[in-house]
Amino acid sequence: MNPLVRGVVIYLFLLLLFRILGKRSLSQITTFDFVLLLIIGEVTQQALLGQDYSITNALILIIVLMGTDLLLSKLKKRFGLLARIIEGAPLIVVENGKPLEMRMKKSGVDEEDVLESARLRFGITRMKEIKYAILERDGEISIVPDKSEPEA
Amino acid sequence: MEPIQIHEDFPLQKKAWKIQEICWVFIVLLMAAIALGLFGNGPLSRSHAIEENSLAGNAHRKGATPATGGDGAVSEDVSIEYDRFARNESQTETVVHLRNAGSAEVRIPVSFMNTFRIERIFPPPFESRIANGEIIYSFKTGNSHKLRIYFFLLPREPGRVSGYWTVNQKIFRLSQFIYP
Numbered sequence: 052m053n054p055l056v057r058g059v060v061i062y063l064f065l066l067l068l069f070r071i072l073g074k075r076s077l078s079q080i081t082t083f084d085f086v087l088l089l090i091i092g093e094v095t096q097q098a099l100l101g102q103d104y105s106i107t108n109a110l111i112l113i114i115v116l117m118g119t120d121l122l123l124s125k126l127k128k129r130f131g132l133l134a135r136i137i138e139g140a141p142l143i144v145v146e147n148g149k150p151l152e153m154r155m156k157k158s159g160v161d162e163e164d165v166l167e168s169a170r171l172r173f174g175i176t177r178m179k180e181i182k183y184a185i186l187e188r189d190g191e192i193s194i195v196p197d198k199s200e201p202e203a
Numbered sequence: 204m205e206p207i208q209i210h211e212d213f214p215l216q217k218k219a220w221k222i223q224e225i226c227w228v229f230i231v232l233l234m235a236a237i238a239l240g241l242f243g244n245g246p247l248s249r250s251h252a253i254e255e256n257s258l259a260g261n262a263h264r265k266g267a268t269p270a271t272g273g274d275g276a277v278s279e280d281v282s283i284e285y286d287r288f289a290r291n292e293s294q295t296e297t298v299v300h301l302r303n304a305g306s307a308e309v310r311i312p313v314s315f316m317n318t319f320r321i322e323r324i325f326p327p328p329f330e331s332r333i334a335n336g337e338i339i340y341s342f343k344t345g346n347s348h349k350l351r352i353y354f355f356l357l358p359r360e361p362g363r364v365s366g367y368w369t370v371n372q373k374i375f376r377l378s379q380f381i382y383p
Contacts, residue, residue: 052291052361052383071226101292139219140212157220183207195207 052101054108058115061099066137074139074190075159138188145184148197158186168192242382243288243295252283252375255367279304283368283375290382291361294322297377299352299370307342307352310369318364318381322355337369 069076099112127134144155150162165184169175173196182197240248280302289295301307309328313336328340344350361383368375 071223071230073223135212135215136219140216141209142211142213142216143207143209185207185209 054111055115057099057101058112059119061095062116062119065095070137070139073159074186074188075164076190141188142186143183144186144192145178145181147183148179148181150178160186160192165192165194169194169196241288243286243290243293248286248288250285250287252285252368252377254282255374255376279371281370281373283370283377285377286379288380288382289358291358293358295356295358295379297354297356299354301344301347301350301352301370303348304344304350304371305346306371307344307350308369308371309340309342309352310337311340312337312366312368315364315366318360318362319356319358322357323353324355325353 100108123137127137142154142158144151144158144160145165150165155161155165162178165181166175166178168184168191169181172194175181175194175196180197181194183195185193185195187193236242236247237245239245242248280300281304282300283297284300285297286295299307299309313333316338324340326342328342330339330341332339342352358379358381361381363378363380365376365378368377
């Protein structure tokens with residue numbers, strides 16, 4: 052099969068799959084997620100290269116993958132809707148210390164995830180001290196601490 | 204509104220969740236289909252070729268005249284087992300089952316070789332020749348009551364392939380789909 056077709060098909064398939072599985076699907080929450088990611092990489096590598104281990108094939112595929120990425124990023128810049136469809140938009144999951152249940156459930160984030168992020172970044176220990184928690188486009192949870200809350 | 208500057212798109216987000224949920228169901232269904240062999244290696248894929256018509260009468264009927272080289276066998280029985288779904292560059296097995304056949308002659312159309320490469324035939328034929336656009340493999344089967352001849356094939360082109368294999372003058376239609 053033509054390397055261009057191979058590269059583009061794999062690129063688009065992975066893009067679609069990870070979009071379907073959700074932002075938080077493989078954001079290295081656990082060690083096993085990381086291992087799974089490695090395995091997926093291994094399988095993809097075989098599908099990309101097939102039986103052809105030539106340098107030319109490798110270079111072609113790198114160019115195809117980078118090129119597709121470049122093209123897509125240009126398109127995303129040009130069409131805002133496309134960017135939001137492909138990458139999603141940030142989503143507020145905690146507002147003024149109150150978890151927004153429905154949003155959290157739908158996006159697969161639980162209170163523990165939010166608290167973990169809060170602990171890691173700011174040493175915040177309670178939900179009350181969080182002004183905003185936002186599920187960012189890359190699946191990370193960013194925390195905005197509540198300044199008005201007196202620190203214990 | 205909120206004092207936070209953020210470009211949320213909640214209507215789109217809700218749509219995305221809906222699509223995601225539909226896709227999750229689809230993924231589970233797809234996994235079931237994979238388990239059953241929609242992409243090869245499973246009961247959905249493994250099948251027996253249907254005998255189109257027999258040049259030597261109905262062999263399934265008891266006591267029917269045996270086809271070529273019956274050697275006085277009671278009733279000769281032939282069938283072909285193959286993969287309906289195969290994947291490009293991934294080996295598949297086509298098995299010719301023979302019963303009470305003194306010898307075997309398998310004819311494969313040459314055009315078949317455009318899609319498949321025969322990697323190995325087991326047991327190896329004692330003779331192979333080409334006639335009328337077909338490759339003819341001949342096997343001596345001795346007095347074996349039951350015999351299987353394995354054709355290990357490597358698909359080289361994706362797409363639908365169908366063709367007729369002839370075993371001891373019985374014609375079988377093999378229809379396969381090769382995934383890219």
